[in-house]
Amino acid sequence: MSVTLTVAVLLLLSLTGFWLGRNRAVAVAGGRIANLHSVPTYYGSYMALWAGLPALVLVLVWVALRGAVMDWIVLSSMSPDQLEAWARVMLAPAELETLLTSVADGASALTQTHRQLLLINIGNLAIGQPQYVNPGVIDAIQPAASHMTQLRGLADWTLFGAVMALAGGGLAFTWSKINPSFRARNNVERVVTALLVLCSTIAVLTTVGIVLSLLFESIRFFTKVPITEFLFGLQWSPQTAIRADQVGSSGAFGAVPLFTGTLLIATIAMLVAAPVGLMSAIYLSEYAPKRVRGLVKPVLEILAGVPTVVYGFFAILTVAPFIRDLGALVGLPISSQSALAAGIVMGVMIVPFVSSLADDVINAVPQSLRDGSYGLGATKSETIRQVVMPAALPGIVGAMLLAVSRAIGETMIVVMAAGLQASLTLNPLASVTTVTVQIKSILVGDQEFDSAKTLSVFALGLVLFLVTLALNVVALRIVQKYREKYD
Template sequence: MQLSVLVFVLLGVMALAYHLGRRRSLATVGGRVGARSLHSLPSYYGFYTALWAGLPALLIAGLWVFFEGSIINSMVVQGLPSELRELPPAQLGLLMNDVNNLASGNIVSGEVDATMQRAADHLNELRSIGSTALAIAVLSIALGTASLAWRAIGPKMRARNRVEVIVSSLLVVSSLIAILTTVGIVLSVLFESFRFFQKVPVTDFLFGLEWSPQVALRADQVGASGAFGAIPLFAGTLLISFIALLVAVPVGLMSAIYLADYAGPKLRSNAKPVLEVLAGVPTVVYGFFAALTLAPAIRGVGESVGLSVSSESALAAGLVMGIMIIPFVSSLSDDVINAVPQSLRDAAYALGATRSETIRQVVLPAALPGIMGGILLAASRAIGETMIVVMAAGLSANLTANPLDSVTTVTVQIVTLLVGDQEFDSAKTLAAFALGLLLFVVTLGLNIVALHIVRKYREQYE
């Protein structure tokens, strides 16, 4: 039986279990009239039975899917002739790959001999046995646990409490998945970075002024110095992010003030979603806008006034990135400006303050922590942004503060390091993980500071 069919059948069993559980709970107290003497509402007994029918069986099915491949594989290996079993692991892996392909009817790399054919048949056989066994096991577990739960139903059973315990543990599991994934990503980046730092000293990476990640493959290769100084990349990142914030903070803040305090309710309810559409434009679209429209325009303007502008300038990337993060600044600022109590505005108005005095001297200072939080979130978004800079910022790692020059960013370098064929023992590839780790630490730090500020601000009026 196919796994998807099995899941659907299981859902059917759960629905049935719900119905039966509910019926039984009512039956034990003599129908609807007696429902008040039940501990919980009848539907809780239904949910209780259904959850017992579904969850253990699903758990078994999940475990099976997870371990099926390795179990069957090792069984097939066991069935191979002994001279093949003795092969080194890499060659055995290739062989098993071929067997797998043969079994699924794909193209095989080498000659198909009788042993392989036998192994493939064995594999197919094992697979079909496995799925049948799984179906039988899952369904019998489902029916078994459901009937146990069903038998336990009685007016004294606290079905509601039990269902709530199950639901709350489901919630815990869901949040654990998110947290563990994050931890896993961090750890994997961390370990690869350690490997990188075994090849390149940490100090060279953190304080080196030159970035040129070409490593010599042969001893006599020229022009492959292999310098891994991250400073030019971070300088480029900060330059572009700074330009972006220079655009986004004034524009975003002023539009937030306009929306929150000047615009009528109708305009506001229409304009705010439109502004937030900016956040929905895919960054790759911003990217080609920056590379194809803005960068040539900036170069044209620069040349007409006698400046030499690189065709991939930090300015173009920064300006477009600034446009991209306007919604972050404006939307969050608008929220915090609105959260400033009307009573404070009234107090200022009642003292004879004009609208702009009220906003500048009362509303903005009160909202400032929240606005700062919004700006920091936008900044961490800008630092981590990839697509726009890949397309518009260029690849040469110049250590410069001139926005008309071409610079490169951390994210761009990670992309270029990992595009194409890689070898995972070279410092060039591992450098991407070290850069990723550094980027992660920086944006995490910014996010923590931002969230801390926003939270502190929230407490102020509650």
């Protein structure tokens, strides 16, 4: 019995509980709903919550603890001979010699890396994928793999039984409590309020955890590289030498080229998105007939749902060659990957953000202001320029700043259309890179999180987080300070 099937049965029991609770409430009221404290739906919801929520919590706790508990049991069951047979095949001679001196202690003698490698081998064999296991260790770990398979089956059935018992107990408990005077609505609303508070707390704690992880790892980076070099250095080359005789690894961590490339591409993107998005919003909200607006607005907003990798393909296969060929016609040397190509496509991508937010802000301007302007003899264009736009300006500025935040955080378009070269230039025809691209590039593959190269991505992420946070705060402050309230 898999966890997925267990959850599906639990949801079915919750729906059954809703139906039973609703019918039970109507039955105890003698068919007269007016005699009930709450409407029958609340009684059904109360029963469904008690049937599903405690059991769902049990499932979540089990899913969180299952892997660690089963791994510990399986490793503890392995004999020193089995561990030694596995180690002789999988470990290097130096590591093997160290392990053999303490192999009598069992799996506790393994390092964390070796323990993970052993568990991967056992897990692959347990799920029937021996092709991913070294043939020389299959005999040694076969008992452990069989043990893991048995444990998984036993655990799944035990969980299913516990969940069914808990859900059945919840149904029986709530069945006995349903009566005309029972305050079902109050109880349901208390549970829903608690769930909302829990979700809000999880969101806040997640944000705090992200910020703290960035901060602590950035501090580790700044113990290796001075913060002044990072913020004001003009050369970015994160490759560091592993050996003293190694060359070609300068280890320069000046992030100014990355900041410059990020601002250059974001500026080009906004030069495209701001006028196109704003003019689209003005047309759709003020000039377009209802049928045209109903057709164009959803089509325009579809652009926001296109994956960024598709925009990247469009940039590198269509826009970048077009710009390069156009430059060749006028004698301009343009790189096949340029900031201009990436910025133009990124601007197209964020047009829906600007147009949709600006359209909502413009539509929020009361019609009475327009009617007053028309009554004074102003034309439609004069009304838009002198009445509607000033009234909607704070919201439009906020929409622009939010679009800038979106542009700064984009990765795939820049990777494919602008390149990976960290160049300190303001030439839009040259190849540049951005902060997000460097974060992606450095973290690709296996990394040691003790080197300045890997830790530098946390410093870059912290700067990016602070910049986007500042833009969002400024946007909110502008909207709050200059927003005009109308009756």
